[in-house]
Amino acid sequence: MNITIDREILLENLNVISRGLPAKSPMPILTGIKFEATDSDLYLTSSNTDISVEVLINDVSLEITEPGKTVVPGKFFIEIIRKINSKKVNLYLIDDKILVIRADRGEYKLHIMDYMDYPNVDFVCLENPLKLDAQILKKIIKETVFATAASEKKPILTGVNFKNEGGKLIATATDSFRLSQKIISIEDYNDFNITIPNKSLDELLKAIDLYDDELSLYFSNNKLLIKYKNVLFQTRLLDGNYPPTSKLIPNEFPIIIKFNKDELVDAVERVSLLSPRDKERDKEITYSIIKLSIKKDRIIEISSTNASIGDAKEEIIPTNVEASNPITIGFSSRYLLEALRSFMSTEVSLNLSGEIRPFVITGENDANLTQLILPVRMN
Amino acid sequence: MNITIDREILLENLNVISRGLPAKSPMPILTGIKFEATDSDLYLTSSNTDISVEVLINDVSLEITEPGKTVVPGKFFIEIIRKINSKKVNLYLIDDKILVIRADRGEYKLHIMDYMDYPNVDFVCLENPLKLDAQILKKIIKETVFATAASEKKPILTGVNFKNEGGKLIATATDSFRLSQKIISIEDYNDFNITIPNKSLDELLKAIDLYDDELSLYFSNNKLLIKYKNVLFQTRLLDGNYPPTSKLIPNEFPIIIKFNKDELVDAVERVSLLSPRDKERDKEITYSIIKLSIKKDRIIEISSTNASIGDAKEEIIPTNVEASNPITIGFSSRYLLEALRSFMSTEVSLNLSGEIRPFVITGENDANLTQLILPVRMN
Numbered sequence: 001m002n003i004t005i006d007r008e009i010l011l012e013n014l015n016v017i018s019r020g021l022p023a024k025s026p027m028p029i030l031t032g033i034k035f036e037a038t039d040s041d042l043y044l045t046s047s048n049t050d051i052s053v054e055v056l057i058n059d060v061s062l063e064i065t066e067p068g069k070t071v072v073p074g075k076f077f078i079e080i081i082r083k084i085n086s087k088k089v090n091l092y093l094i095d096d097k098i099l100v101i102r103a104d105r106g107e108y109k110l111h112i113m114d115y116m117d118y119p120n121v122d123f124v125c126l127e128n129p130l131k132l133d134a135q136i137l138k139k140i141i142k143e144t145v146f147a148t149a150a151s152e153k154k155p156i157l158t159g160v161n162f163k164n165e166g167g168k169l170i171a172t173a174t175d176s177f178r179l180s181q182k183i184i185s186i187e188d189y190n191d192f193n194i195t196i197p198n199k200s201l202d203e204l205l206k207a208i209d210l211y212d213d214e215l216s217l218y219f220s221n222n223k224l225l226i227k228y229k230n231v232l233f234q235t236r237l238l239d240g241n242y243p244p245t246s247k248l249i250p251n252e253f254p255i256i257i258k259f260n261k262d263e264l265v266d267a268v269e270r271v272s273l274l275s276p277r278d279k280e281r282d283k284e285i286t287y288s289i290i291k292l293s294i295k296k297d298r299i300i301e302i303s304s305t306n307a308s309i310g311d312a313k314e315e316i317i318p319t320n321v322e323a324s325n326p327i328t329i330g331f332s333s334r335y336l337l338e339a340l341r342s343f344m345s346t347e348v349s350l351n352l353s354g355e356i357r358p359f360v361i362t363g364e365n366d367a368n369l370t371q372l373i374l375p376v377r378m379n
Numbered sequence: 380m381n382i383t384i385d386r387e388i389l390l391e392n393l394n395v396i397s398r399g400l401p402a403k404s405p406m407p408i409l410t411g412i413k414f415e416a417t418d419s420d421l422y423l424t425s426s427n428t429d430i431s432v433e434v435l436i437n438d439v440s441l442e443i444t445e446p447g448k449t450v451v452p453g454k455f456f457i458e459i460i461r462k463i464n465s466k467k468v469n470l471y472l473i474d475d476k477i478l479v480i481r482a483d484r485g486e487y488k489l490h491i492m493d494y495m496d497y498p499n500v501d502f503v504c505l506e507n508p509l510k511l512d513a514q515i516l517k518k519i520i521k522e523t524v525f526a527t528a529a530s531e532k533k534p535i536l537t538g539v540n541f542k543n544e545g546g547k548l549i550a551t552a553t554d555s556f557r558l559s560q561k562i563i564s565i566e567d568y569n570d571f572n573i574t575i576p577n578k579s580l581d582e583l584l585k586a587i588d589l590y591d592d593e594l595s596l597y598f599s600n601n602k603l604l605i606k607y608k609n610v611l612f613q614t615r616l617l618d619g620n621y622p623p624t625s626k627l628i629p630n631e632f633p634i635i636i637k638f639n640k641d642e643l644v645d646a647v648e649r650v651s652l653l654s655p656r657d658k659e660r661d662k663e664i665t666y667s668i669i670k671l672s673i674k675k676d677r678i679i680e681i682s683s684t685n686a687s688i689g690d691a692k693e694e695i696i697p698t699n700v701e702a703s704n705p706i707t708i709g710f711s712s713r714y715l716l717e718a719l720r721s722f723m724s725t726e727v728s729l730n731l732s733g734e735i736r737p738f739v740i741t742g743e744n745d746a747n748l749t750q751l752i753l754p755v756r757m758n
Contacts, residue, residue: 073688073689076652076653076688076689079652080649080652080653080691083648083649083652084649085645098689099689105693105694105695105696106646106649106650106691106692106693106694107691107692107693108652108653108689108690108691108692109689109690109691110688110689111687111688111689266464267485269462270459270462270463270485271485273455273458273459273462273487274455274459274487308490309452309455309489309490310455310477310478310487310488310489310490311487311488312459312485312486312487312488313485313486313487314484314485314486315484315485316484
C-alpha cells in the first residue's frame with residue numbers, strides 16, 4: 001500500500017472513524033483502523049462491539065500508487081495525523097510490517113497489526129432506506145437520550161426507543177423515574193420498533209455534528225445502518241420489547257403553571273446548590289430533591305433543605321397560573337433541569353395532576369415534545 | 380451581624396479568599412471563611428496549613444447595619460454568591476446560629492460555625508517591605524515553578540528559592556533532573572534566602588492574576604506576607620537550606636544550536652506522540668525520552684523509539700549551528716517542552732557541553748533566564 005492524501009481530508013474522515021474505535025478491547029485488533037486501498041478508493045473501518053463505522057474516501061487529493069490492505073494502531077495514527085501540520089501525508093507499508101507516515105520533514109513508523117485478524121464487519125444491506133433530515137434526528141436525540149437509564153439493571157432502558165406507527169415516529173426514553181417523548185411525522189415507511197443504545201446515539205451525535213443534510217436509515221433485525229455522504233455508521237440494537245409507556249402520561253392537568261424557562265432554570269440551579277452532590281465518573285452532578293409550591297398570592301416557591309448545611313428558597317413569579325387548589329410537589333432537581341434544557345421555548349408549562357402523580361413539561365414552541373417526571377413523596 | 384454589599388465586589392474578594400480555603404482539612408473550622416464586620420469595614424479571612432489570606436473590604440457599596448463576627452461554610456457560601464445574579468446581597472445572622480443570604484427573591488440559610496473555634500492567624504508585621512512589580516513576580520514564578528519537585532522526597536525542592544545577593548534577586552527551582560533560574564535586579568534591600576512552596580506560588584498566581592501593580596513583600600523567619608490593594612496573602616516557607624546550584628550550570632558550551640522556538644516545540648510534541656504516557660492526577664502528560672542529533676549537513680534530527688508502537692523522527696533546520704563535532708543527546712521531552720514554553724523569545728539557543736553534561740537553554744529576548752536539563756545516557 002502506498003497512498004498520498006491531503007491531511008485535512010484524512011483527518012476529517014478519521015474524526016468520524018474514531019466514533020467506532022474502542023479505547024480498549026478484549027479483541028486488541030479492534031483498537032486498529034482497517035485500511036483498504038483499491039485502485040481508486042480508500043476504505044477505512046473501525047468497530048467496537050456496539051458501533052461499526054466505514055468511510056469511503058475518493059477525494060481528488062487521494063493518489064494511490066499501490067493498492068493494499070492493513071490495520072494500523074488507531075489511537076496513535078489519529079494522534080499523529082492530528083498533530084502534524086503538513087498539507088499532504090504519504091502512507092506506505094514496508095515488508096507488510098511497518099506503516100510509514102511521511103509528512104514534510106517528519107517520518108513516523110508504526111508497527112501494523114495483522115489484516116487477517118480483523119473480523120469481517122457485516123453492514124446492513126443498502127436497500128429501502130428511510131430518509132430523515134440530520135438536523136431533525138440530532139434534535140430528537142438531544143431531546144430524549146438524557147432520560148435513558150444509566151444502569152444496566154434493565155438493559156432495554158439504556159436505549160431510546162424509535163417506533164413508527166403509521167407515519168408517526170415516536171422516540172421515547174425512560175429510566176422509570178422520568179420519561180422523554182418526541183413525536184414527528186415521517187414519510188410513508190414500514191412500521192418499525194427499535195431501541196438504540198444511548199452510547200451509540202452519543203457517538204452518532206458527534207459523527208454527524210457538522211452534517212445537516214439527508215440521512216438514509218437501513219433497518220435489519222438487530223442493527224441499524226445510517227448512511228450519509230461517504231459514511232456508513234452502524235449500531236447494534238437492544239434486544240427485547242420496550243415497555244409500553246403511553247399510559248404513564250396523564251392527560252388531564254388541573255394545575256398548569258407557565259414559567260419563563262431561563263428564570264426557572266436559574267432558580268432551580270441556585271436552590272440545588274445546597275444539595276449534597278457526588279462527582280460521578282462523568283462529572284455529572286447529582287442534585288437531590290427540591291420542593292415546588294404554589295403560594296396564596298400565586299407566587300411559586302422553590303426550596304431545598306440540607307440538614308447539615310442549611311436551607312435555600314427562591315420565589316418566582318410565573319407568567320401564568322391555572323390552579324384549583326394549592327399544591328406542593330417534590331422531585332429531583334437534576335431531572336427538572338435536564339428536562340428544561342431540552343426545550344427551545346422561552347416559555348414552558350409545568351402541568352400537574354396531583355402531589356404524587358407524574359407531572360409533564362411542555363414548551364410553547366416545542367410541538368410534540370413531552371418531558372415527564374415522577375415526583376417523590378414529601379413528608 | 381447585618382451587612383449589605385454589591386455582589387460583584389463580594390465575589391471578587393471571595394475569589395481571592397478561596398486561594399486559602401482548603402477543600403478538606405483535619406481542622407473542619409478551616410473550611411469556613413471568617414467574617415468580621417466592624418462599624419465601617421468587613422474583614423474576610425481564610426487559612427489552610429500553608430496559606431492564609433485576609434481581605435479588608437470598605438467599598439462604597441458596603442453598608443454595615445450591625446457589626447459582628449462569624450465563620451461560614453466556605454465552599455457553599457462562595458457557590459451561592461457566584462450563582463445568584465442580583466445586584467446586591469444582604470447577609471445577616473439569626474440567633475448566632477444561621478447566616479441568611481438575601482438576594483432579590485432568593486433566601487439562603489447556612490448553619491454557621493463557631494467563631495471561637497477559628498484559630499488566630501498571625502500575619503507578619505507590616506514593616507520594611509520589599510516593593511516588587513506584580514507583573515515581574517508573576518513572570519518569575521511562571522518561568523521557574525514548573526521545575527520544582529513534585530515528590531516530597533526532598534521537601535526543600537518542592538519550592539522555588541528566592542535569594543537576594545546584593546541587589547540581585549535569584550529565583551531557582553530544581554527537581555534535581557532540571558533547573559530553572561531567573562535573575563533580576565531589585566531595589567536596595569536586606570539579603571534574604573527563602574524557599575516558597577510551589578503550591579503557594581500556584582495559588583498566588585491565581586490571586587494576583589488580574590493585578591499588575593506594585594506588591595509589598597514582608598519577610599519573617601518562616602513566613603512571607605504579600606500585600607496588595609486590600610489583600611494580605613501569606614505563605615509559610617520551607618524549612619532547611621536550599622542546595623547550592625551555581626556549580627551545576629556549565630559555563631562553556633562548545634556546541635550552540637539556535638532554533639525557531641515554535642518549530643522546535645511542534646517537532647518535539649510530534650516526536651513525543653509515540654512515547655508511552657500516563658494520565659496522572661493532574662492530567663499532566665509524561666513524555667519519555669527523545670534523542671537530538673546533529674547530522675552531517677547540520678540538520679538537526681529529533682527522534683523517539685517505542686518498542687511496542689513504532690518510531691518517530693523529525694528533521695529541523697536550525698537558524699544557526701556552532702558545533703565542533705557531531706553529538707547525540709537523550710532527554711525527557713516533557714522537560715524540554717516545559718522549559719521551551721517558559722521563553723518569550725522567538726529564537727532559543729540550546730547550549731551543549733557534552734553528551735552526558737547538563738545542557739542549557741536561553742532565549743535571545745529572555746535576559747537572565749536559564750533553563751538547564753540533565754540528559755540521560757543513551758546506548
